[in-house]
Structure formats: structure tokens, C-alpha cells
Amino acid sequence: MIRFMLMVNRQGQTRLSRYYQPVELSRRAQLEADVVRCCLSRRKDQCSFVDYKDFKLVYRQYAALYVVVGVTDNENELSVYELLHNFVEVLDKYFSRIMFNLDRVHIILDEMIQNGHVVETNKSRVLAPLTALDKMADG
């Protein structure tokens, strides 16, 4: 399963974090810094899966933004790798360019991953609640 998802920029600032297994606050900062360092130190031609402690990191880079998830051993790496892309595409579809709008991003993430498991991969269904919401607001 997926243990956590992070969106971090090159400067190491966390843009989004969601943990699916409890991690203490003090250890989060440590973990996030560690993970970023690990991903930043890798070149483009290195592979996107890294053994990290007792789990694996799968990451993707979009310009200055890194999306990183920690997964347990029994996850299919490529499918998680593409899940990240799917997530980013959904964000892209909803916001015209990637930008920070905390509550909405969380709504989208929650529609796609719950408890560390994939629930929905269909873009329009992921966005359904938000679309409904926006219609209400507009109307």
C-alpha cells in the first residue's frame, strides 16, 4: 500500500503531505527532508524507484516539483509511478496550471487515494464533487 504522498519543491519546501500510516510530527519533518535529499541527488537517467529504509520511494519530477510516494514492497512500482502522473494530470485539468489551493488538492487526492489504496482513476469521476461544487457556487 501507499504509506505517504508528498509534493515537495526543489528548495525542500513541502507543498502537500498526506500520510496513510501515522507518523509523528517530529519525524515527519525529518522524513520529508530525507526523502527530498534522496530524490534531489538523483539524476534524470537514474531510475525512479529507490529503496529507502524498509520501503520504497517512487517519485516523479515535474519541473521544480517532486511528487514522491512511499510504498510498501508489495506495490507495483510502475502502476504507482503512473498513478502519480494521473494525479498530476487531474490537477492540471482542474487548475489551469499547477498551483496551490490546499483544500481542493486535498479533495482531489482523497478522491483518488484512500487509506493508501487507489479508489478511483477515472479523471472525470475524480473531479465530479468539485465540479458539482463549482456549479453550485457559480449558480
Place this chain on the structure above:
Amino acid sequence: MPAVSKGDGMRGLAVFISDIRNCKSKEAEIKRINKELANIRSKFKGDKALDGYSKKKYVCKLLFIFLLGHDIDFGHMEAVNLLSSNKYTEKQIGYLFISVLVNSNSELIRLINNAIKNDLSSRNPTFMCLALHCIANVGSREMAEAFASEIPRILVAGDTMDSVKQSAALCLLRLYKTSPDLVLMGEWTSRVVHLLNDQHMGVVTAAISLITCLSQKNPDEFKTCVSLAVSRLSRIVSSASTDLQDYTYYFVPAPWLSCKLLRLLQCYPPPEDGAVKGRLVECLETILNKAQEPPKSKKVQHSNAKNAILFEAISLIIHYDSEPNLLVRACNQLGQFLQHRETNLRYLALESMCTLASSEFSHEAVKTHIETVINALKTERDVSVRQRAADLLYAMCDRSNAKQIVAEMLSYLETADYSIREEMVLKVAILAEKYAVDYSWYVDTILNLIRIAGDYVSEEVWYRVIQIVINRDDVQGYAAKTVFEALQAPACHENMVKVGGYILGEFGNLIAGDPRSSPLVQFNLLHSKFHLCSVPTRALLLSAYIKFINLFPETKATIQEVLRCDSQIRNSDVELQQRAVEYLKLSSIASTDVLATVLEEMPPFPERESSILAKLKKKKGPGAVSVPDLEDGKREGGELNGGGERGPDSAAMSASNASTPSPSADLLGMRSAAPMSAAPTSAGSLLVDVFSEAGPAAPSAAVNDDGFLRDLEPPTETSGLSSELQTPVDSPFNASSRRFVCKNNGVLFENQLLQIGIKSEYRQNLGRMYLFYGNKTSVQFASFTTTVSCPGELQSHILSILRATKPVEPVVEGGAQIQQVLNIECLTDFSEAPLLNIKFRYGGALQNLSLKLPVTINKFFQPTEMTSHDFFQRWKQLSQPQQEAQKIFKANHSMDTEVLKAKLLGLGTALLDDVDPNPENYVCAGVIQTKGQQVGCLLRLEPNGQAQMYRLTLRCSKDSVSLRLCELLAQQF
């Protein structure tokens, strides 16, 4: 400034976020945050009631602050208030805050539960989803109690909306994981399984996570999911990419769902039903075929999604391990990926092929890719990929290609990354041993290993080469010659000196005929390295020197001179000094015969599993698959197989019974350290720690066939008890902890999954316990945690400073063993035992185990020798009725004198001879050391052979101790 593009954006929040981002320094950021926190606090406390929008805005700010890594200690109440709002966004922020920030604060949980209950019964699907989501995220016991019965109903009800079903499935999964006892599937089982047939793909995607988890726990009840999963998979695989419009990702139909279905099938063996199996094989073939078709899109997402399914299918094929045709096809497919330009694919292919190599059907096919893999090892730019290549080479190695692979790995070692060198060294050492046809090749390889990567050659490796050389007389001469040559290099690694010293000390005579390696030349060569070496190596060299005196009398004068010089005999290191003194004395007083006996050639070591393998298993599970060839060699004949401590004559022993704890004495602790430093044959003394207890333990080696814990069997002083080991190892816990009253080492617990070995040592009121957790399966244990607790008042009686080193690693790979150290301090006498609780996941199922740790009061005994007169005088002094405890009981075990003596000694007391007027009786004395006080104890055991009864009397200066000891001991005899 981030523009807010849609919806009712919160301007204040956006401003705040942008302020934070524009902060130039960490201090400025903290300042801005504190200002905001103060502002929010005053708003929340203010008299003016806040409207929903403001509450939402402030709660959202708090969330953002939390995200930045600051603790949030208020706002919970406001978040809970938001739950009852009718506006989706307000409710959503409330739930989000709770999901992210609330721990099981019972006061709030009740309020939250109330809100959830309302939302669940609201029939508003979006509200229901939010509520389910929240349960899934918090997952606390109270929530499980409140909702566990409700959620399955929502999940399978016909009129539930699809999105609600999805949330319900994952919510139930979470509750099942945290409180399995509250989630009763019984009546829902079949309807849950049938969610696999749901027409909505999203529902299937969510449900399958739940079903996979349930199947792992109760495979039989959920067996019907196999055929449903196969038919679902088959429908997806055979559909055209346009059929599943919404769930098609870059022209690949439902990739995530396909992966999950294939993963679910891996919980089960191949389907028995021929039709189902046929359909599945067809699916797998289609997936393999699709990999060969031209891509429908040039986008990398297309091929990634396709390959995700392919890799999962290959995992399933490997899991079944029954379809040779598919296995070989899988192997060929992976072979193509080995040369793909995508690093990710090369990495995954290497990883996947590693498991293929262990299947008998595909082993040969994997071997054909050897050149590519070797090339990957040499040229890959990413160390993690090279690591996988090394793993694969190790996995595909067999007798036919061992020389090539070992040579390649050796040459790679010269440039290998530091991070993987140690593991590489272990692997080379194992392969060299496992596939050695002629042992000179083996010796060459290991010496090369030391030459190339000496720093990474762990002790196990050089111990092992010595073990093998000693046991194989056909290679001894060659080994002596080779080390002699290797030592001639101007700079050679210390490990080389160790091996050289040991081997020349044993077999130097085999090459002494050649004038170029005459005894004196050998000695001078060794001694030229002496001053550059560390203390343990020097100690080993000194032992080699004394062996030289025996092998070559002509070197005696030279060596004695060396031993006599101040730098040896007055060395500030006590171990070196002791050796120098003892060896010098030994060489001058002992007759040639005595010398020859004492310094006899080392007897062969008992065949045992290579400790290197154990080490590798410890480092890494899956790569180190079983090594049957090595285990064939098990044999029993242990009598002659003394380790270092067996050899010494009694004369030599008494020459120095000073039990100076030697600095090199390692974990095995004081007991074995004493004979070690005293034993003149201790050319091997530094080796004793690996070959520890070889002699006495060998007879019981047959008791326990599991290789890796065999090192842990009872040491010298309890060898009389080895019969006890034959009691079924998985006997009830109490019985097993009872077995440890009179001994310190052994197997504490064993079942099909796990074996726990114990070694412990006690001195005065302190103790140290080494726990060895061995994973007996080939599957890793995840989330492995251990906790030691002291129930009740034990806490104040015994202080175990837990995990002196560090908590155990959370993952125990298949076949691996991990170690934990506990330090124990006895504060005052105690009667309960500390509890060891072990939790881990095995194939998804949570295993929970509680054991009593065998820490008993008698462990803190110091033996006291005394005369008959003293004994009875003290006996009389302890005459108050409470100070005495007596028990008369039937014998449960053998009443043999030797067995009894061994047990009484194992107890830790001194066994006093000639004290009791009746020679049949046993009398012991000892002092129990606690932190605060010392408790003197006298013991008398009167056996009655005819009646098979004992009378046990204890008198101690503290009443509670008498009672406790009496209880403990009555079970022992």
C-alpha cells in the same frame, strides 16, 4: 501571488500562503506563522460568533501551518463545529482537519462520531463519503465500535451510490485492519466478493483492496473470488481500448484495476477448475502478446501502464511456478527489457528476473542473459540498478557459471560503490564456497577478496576460509603456500595477516621444506607485520608463534627472545601481556610431549552452515535463497570437534586460571572468555567466538535442524542438560521459560514462522540478554516490533533498560535473523518475569506473540564457597521460620547425579562438596546481588532415589527470596 481560479476561494488564506512563500528566512517564516496563530486564537476566543466561512478559513490556515511542520494544539473544536455545517466545503475542511490532526482524544471522538452518524444517515452521497472517509482515516477503536456493523450494510446495499460504495469499501478495510474483532464478515462475505462483478469499475477498484486483505486472512472463505477475478480480468484484457472509455489510460484499459486483480490472484494457488485456469492462462498469454505488439501511443505513459500490468502478470506466473511455457516467455520478455533504454524498466526486469532464477523451469533461460547482466553490472550509471544486477548474478549462479560470475564480481569489486561492497564480498565468499570444485580455487578467491576489498571482508568471511582449510587436508599445503606468497606483498591487509598467521601457525610445516619458505623466513615474514597490526591480530600472531615453537623447535630461541622483550611481556594491553607471559613460560617449562599435545593441530570444525550465509541473510533476505549443498554436510560426530576451548590440558588450564576478561572477548561474554584467554591452544582463541561452543554443542546439533540458530545451543556448563532440548520446542511458553532457570542460552520459542534464540549473561546485579529473531519462512516479516514490559510491581523490582542499542529493524527478511540486546538490572528481588511482546506482519496477517522472558531471580547469584563448618553455622543463623522454605516433590526428570549437579551449577550457586554428612545430598550456597542489597542463600536438596522424591530446603536472608527460589527449583528436578 497564487490566483484562485475557481470556487469560493478564501482570499485571506491565499494571502497568508503567499506571505509565507515570500519569507526570506526561516525566522521570518516562524514570525509570520506566530502572528497568524495569535490572530486565529483571538478570533476563536473572541465574543463575536464566527460564521461558517471564517471558521473554515481559519481552520484551513491551521492545516496549512501544520503542513509546514508546526504543531497545532487548538482549533479542534471549531473543526468539529464545521462538521455540522450544511455547506460541502465547510464540512470537508472540518473532516480534513480531523483526519489529519485528531488522535484518539475521546472527548472529541464522541462529538465527531455524532456528526458522522448524522452524515451517514443523511442519504446525501457526498456527505456520506466524507463521513466514511473520516472513519477510514482516523480508524480509532471507538469509531470501529460505533460503525463496524453499519458499514458492511452500506457497502452491499442495492441502493447505495457507487461513490459511497467505494468509500465504504476502504473504510471497512481500515476498520478490519485496526479492529478485526469488530468486523464480522460472515454474512456479508459472498456479497462482498461479488462486488468484483460490479458494473462500475471504480467500485471494483476500491473493493478489490478490501477483498485482497480479507483473502490473505481467510483464504478459504474468500476462495470464490478467484474465478470472479479471472473473469473480470479476462473481460478487461480482451476488450479493445475504447470499450472502457473512462477507465482507459493512454490506450491501456484499466491498468490499475488489472494490476490489483493480478495481485489478488497471487494470494491463491493456481485455480483447480480447468476452465478457470484455461481462461487465466489465456489472459496471461494475451498480456505477454500485447507486450510484443507495436505501441498504440508513443507516450511513455502508455508503455508504463502496459508494462505495469506485464510485470504484475509475470509476478503471478512466478508465483504459480507451474507453467514452464509461460515462465520461459516471461524470461524472454524480461530479457528484452534488460536492454531497454528506460532505466526504470531495466531495474524492474533485473529485479523480477532474480525471482525467476530460482524456478527450476526458468533457471536455464535466465542463465542465457548472463552477458547482458554482467554488462549491466559494469556500465549502469545508477547504483541501485547495479545492485540489482549483482543480485541477479548471485541468483543465477550455479556450478556451470560460478567461475565466470565470481571472477566478474571480483573485478567489479575493485570499482564498486562503497555502499554495496560489503554485501558483494559476502556474496562472492558464499558463491566461492558453494560451487568450489577444487578448493585451491576457493582459497585463491577468498585471498583475492581480502586483497581487493580487505576492509569489507567481515570476520565471518576469514573465519570461514580458515574453517574450510582446517577441515580439508587436500588444500592445506596449497593454502600455506598461497598465504605465504600473499604476505610478501609490501602492503597487505590486516585480514590477510590474520589468515596468514593462523594458517602458517597450523600448516607452516607443509611448506617449510622449501628453503625460500623455511621456518625462520616464515616467522620473520609474519613478525615484520606484527607492529602494524591491531591488538586482536597481534594476539593471534602470538598464538601463531607458540605454535611455531612446537612445529619448528629450531625457531624456539628466536621466538622466545621476541616474547621476552619488554614490548611483549610488559605490554600495556592485558591480553597481549598475558599471552606473552604464558607462552613464554609454556615454551620453557613444558616438555616436548606436553607442548606437542597442547599445541596440536586444530581438530576439524563441525560442519555447519556458513556463518557468512547467516550474515548475508541478515543483511538481505530474498537474494540469499537456500544453499542446499552446504547443508548436506551436516554430521553429528562432535566429540573431537573442539573449538579453541576444548584443547587445553588441565595443566595448562591451571597455569593461569585468571579470568581476565580479554578485550577481544565478545558477545559470548565472560564465561567463555575465561577459558579462552587461558587456553594455550588459543591459536584459535580469537576464533572461538564464531566457532563457539562447537565441541560441547555438537552432540545436540542434531536436535535442531534449522541451520542458523544452531550457534545458540547450550554452552559448556549446561551441556548435561542437552536432553532437555529434546522436549518439543514449541511447548507452552511457561514450560519453555522454565527450561531457562538453570541455563542461559537456547531456543526460547519456535513455531512454523519464527524462532527466538536467547543468549544471556549475568554479572552481579546486571544482565545482558541477546535475543535472536529468526524468520523461518521465505517471506519477509513487515512491521516487526518487539516490546518488553514489566507487569505490575515488577517495574520497580527489575529495571530493564530496553533496547540498549536500538529498536529492532522493522523488517525481517525471509530466512534472516535479527538481533536485539536487552540490558537488565536487578533492583530488588522479584518473582514475576518480564513479558516480551512481538508483533509482525506475515503475508499481511498480523502476528502477535507474548512470551515470558526467562529472567529469574537466581540469575543474579554469585557462588559462595564455604566450609562445612561455616555452612552449618550460617544455616543455624537463618533459623526464623519465614526464612526457610521447603518443598517435597516427586522427581520429574532424571535423578542422575551428573544431571543434578549440572542443574545446580546452572542455577548459579556454588555446589559444596563434603558439607552434608549424607553424601547423597546436595548443598549449595550463593549470594543474590540486587542493586540495593545482597541476599545470602543456602540450599539443600535431598533426593530419595527409591521413592523418586526430593526434599528441597532453602534458607535465605530474605523471606520472599526463599519462597521464590523454592517455587522455581521445585519445577526443575
